[in-house]
Amino acid sequence: MTDPSNAAIADLFDELGDLYELDGAVVHRVLAYRNAAKSVREAPRSVAAMTREGKVTELPGIGRTLEEKIEALLDTGTIPAVEKLRARIPAGLVEMTRLPGLGPKRARKLYDELGIDSLESLRAAAEAGKLRDVRGFGQKFEESVLAAFAAGAGDAPRPRVLLSKALDIGEGIVAALRAHPASDRVELAGSARRLTDSVKDLDIIATASDPPALLAAFAGLEVIESASSPGENAARGATHNGVAIDLRVVEPDQFGNLLQHFTGSARHNMALREASVRKGLHVSEYGILDDADGKTRRCEREEEVYALLGLPWIPPELREDRGELALRDGDVPALVEQGDLKGDLHMHTVLSDGRGTAEDMALRAREMGLEYIAITDHSASHGFGDHVSADELRAQIVAIRELDERLEGIRVLIGTETNIGTTGRPDYDDDLLAELDWVVGSIHTSFSMDVGSMTDRMVAAIEHPLIDVIGHPTGRKIEKRAPYAIDMDRVIEAAARTGTMIEINSAPDRRDLNDVNARAASQAGVPIVINSDAHGPETMVHTRWGVATARRAWLTKGDIANTLPWEEFAPLRKRAR
């Protein structure tokens, strides 16, 4: 039996939280399970392995009881509490709580009183007019249930929006509002400001000389399909392509408090407030209440909020309750910036599935201020009809050398993105790989291998002396495709041992490695490379998204190998050592 993945264990803890909540457990116990689920999901190592080593309680939120539950899972393949609760609580109750206004308490009540145990039976009861007779419910609730079903509740929840698309919309709206004469300060908040992989909606905070005028201007923007006013100083809108946007206009002296509050994350804010209460300070979106004098202090700037709590300003990308509240003045990492990158070592041309020539790519790179690039077209067995034979690659070596001679101000290197076969072998001969400057090894096929075989395959590739870097190491597509099963502990260990670099692929739907794994890899001493994986000159700017992930991984310029000039980067390649 293979070990359960961290994701599988986390899912079970989340399910236990849901089931205990429906069972009427105290809210803190439910929260403890959800905390534990988050902690397991983000653990940098295999939680199963940590459990066997007796180290799992080192993870925040995992105590003796949850350790026992993981042990039972490893020994028997199941957790007794899960089985017991599943037998008692119908799975449909969890789905019912997805309806707006229906939480665990009331869903449970409907089950106890009317035997409603699914979305279908809830709908039938609402249509039959039975809900209004339950004490605590009424006609309005019944109507809202029917309205929710009419609006498509119960269908698959709307997918989250990719950050690249969300920022495109959000930054456009912010720019338009800033240009309006009634506006003063306008900032994007929420998860978009934290540069998460995807976002549910957008939050914008503003101050204005004439708030109603700014709210009206927002509602009248071209991109806004519909807007409503939930309050005097707020607007809620949706774009034509279905992205929800909240705009809040506040007094200038509270702007810092609101921006901090709406930037989140919820967990960061919760942890921040808990720590503050111990100092007699109560943080809310309106200010900081000091027990000592009973006064609430308002903050114009976000820096003041953190300063009043005895903390340095924390970059939004770090606000995930991953240790950032322990930072003190002077040890906040100076996060890497896109302008720090000097090279881009993964991109495609018309030779495989790209849209530009090598020269197109080089000229664009030079415009962007890069000092060197590697052309890394797909290899011989790519399988999508655009593969590059060994002979074609040999011809490309000559062509790229000639291009590099001819072009001033940019160094053009020749590489490949070679496929890692199921045994971990690259699909060109070693003598050809040895002629190249740089080799990216990536997995593009056979995603469904079991975790042991997939990890063996990857480790074999990492141990190959001519594979310099592993490209998009988990194969995930954000909101579309889960990462393939792979033991990241072993991958990181092998990379650190062999001096193989690991890529943060910047394609906006990849960002692979993700923030958590990139942080773990870097802490283990693996050199990280941020690459665009551009398939045309216009997508070379995608490194913005890879940099965003690196920042969320707490990485500095010094942690990213391709911030070095080529003369210093070249000796770090495995082939040069």
Add this chain to the structure above:
DNA sequence: GCCGTTTTCGGCCCGACTGTTTTCAGTCG
């Protein structure tokens, strides 16, 4: 169920809104 510069018990963020209630519990972000 976790956790500790209030440490092995008694705490565990903050505020708004809603609908159903006679003063508030549940839900949501």
